Amino acid sequence: MPRPRPADELGRRFGHPVSVANDADMGARGEHAFGAARSLDDFLYIKASHGIGAGLVLAGRTYPGSTGISGEIGHTRLQDSTNLCRCGNRGCLETVVSITEVRKQLAHVLSSAGPETDPHSLPSLAEPAARPAAARVITDAGRTIGLVLADLVNCLNPAAIILGGELGAAGEPLVAGVRESVDRYAQPAGAHAVTVMASKLQQRAELLGAVATAMRQAPAAG
Numbered sequence: 095m096p097r098p099r100p101a102d103e104l105g106r107r108f109g110h111p112v113s114v115a116n117d118a119d120m121g122a123r124g125e126h127a128f129g130a131a132r133s134l135d136d137f138l139y140i141k142a143s144h145g146i147g148a149g150l151v152l153a154g155r156t157y158p159g160s161t162g163i164s165g166e167i168g169h170t171r172l173q174d175s176t177n178l179c180r181c182g183n184r185g186c187l188e189t190v191v192s193i194t195e196v197r198k199q200l201a202h203v204l205s206s207a208g209p210e211t212d213p214h215s216l217p218s219l220a221e222p223a224a225r226p227a228a229a230r231v232i233t234d235a236g237r238t239i240g241l242v243l244a245d246l247v248n249c250l251n252p253a254a255i256i257l258g259g260e261l262g263a264a265g266e267p268l269v270a271g272v273r274e275s276v277d278r279y280a281q282p283a284g285a286h287a288v289t290v291m292a293s294k295l296q297q298r299a300e301l302l303g304a305v306a307t308a309m310r311q312a313p314a315a316g
C-alpha cells in the first residue's frame with residue numbers, strides 16, 4: 095500500500111492545491127522575493143534554529159537536490175566534537191551550535207543560574223547579543239557555522255550568505271563570526287566574492303517564501 099502524501103491529504107481537506115517544501119528553501123525564496131537577496135541569483139540562506147539547514151539558490155533557482163534534502167549542513171561533522179546527534183552520528187554541527195545549545199551557553203554567561211536553566215525561558219538572542227560576554231558566545235557560534243560555510247563557498251561560489259532562523263536574529267555578532275571563518279578557510283577569491291549578512295525578513299522569511307511560492311503556483315486571476 096503506498097504511503098500517504100501529506101500534500102495530497104491537506105489538499106483534500108482544504109479543497110485547494112497544497113505543496114510541501116523544506117523550511118530553509120522557503121526562507122531562501124522569501125529573501126529572494128522580498129528580502130535581502132532580491133537582486134541576487136546565487137546565494138545561500140541559512141536557517142539556524144534547532145536544526146541548521148541551508149537553502150541553496152543557484153542561477154536564480156532554489157536547488158532541492160534529487161530528493162529534496164539538499165543543504166542539510168547541520169549534520170556536517172566537526173573535527174573536535176564527539177557530541178551524539180539525533181541522526182546517530184557524533185560531532186554534527188547542530189549538536190554544537192543549535193539554538194538550544196547557544197541558549198544554554200548564554201544562560202551560563204548571563205546569569206548565575208548556570209547551564210541547567212531552562213533554555214526556553216531565556217529572552218530572544220537579539221537582546222543578549224548587545225552585551226559583550228554574550229556577543230562573544232554568539233560570535234563563537236558564528237565561527238563554528240562558518241567552518242562549514244567556508245566549504246560551501248568553495249563548492250558553490252555564492253554572492254551572499256544570509257543568516258536566518260532564531261540564531262540569525264542575533265545579528266552582527268553572528269555575522270562577524272561567520273565572516274571570520276569564511277575569510278580564514280575559504281579560497282580567497284570565493285571569500286572575497288561573498289557578502290555575509292543577517293536575514294532581512296528574520297522570523298518571517300519562511301512564511302514569506304511560502305507566500306511567494308503560492309503566488310507563483312496559483313493560476314492567474316481573472
Ligand SMILES: [Zn+2]
Binds near residue numbers: 168181
Ligand atoms: Zn547529525
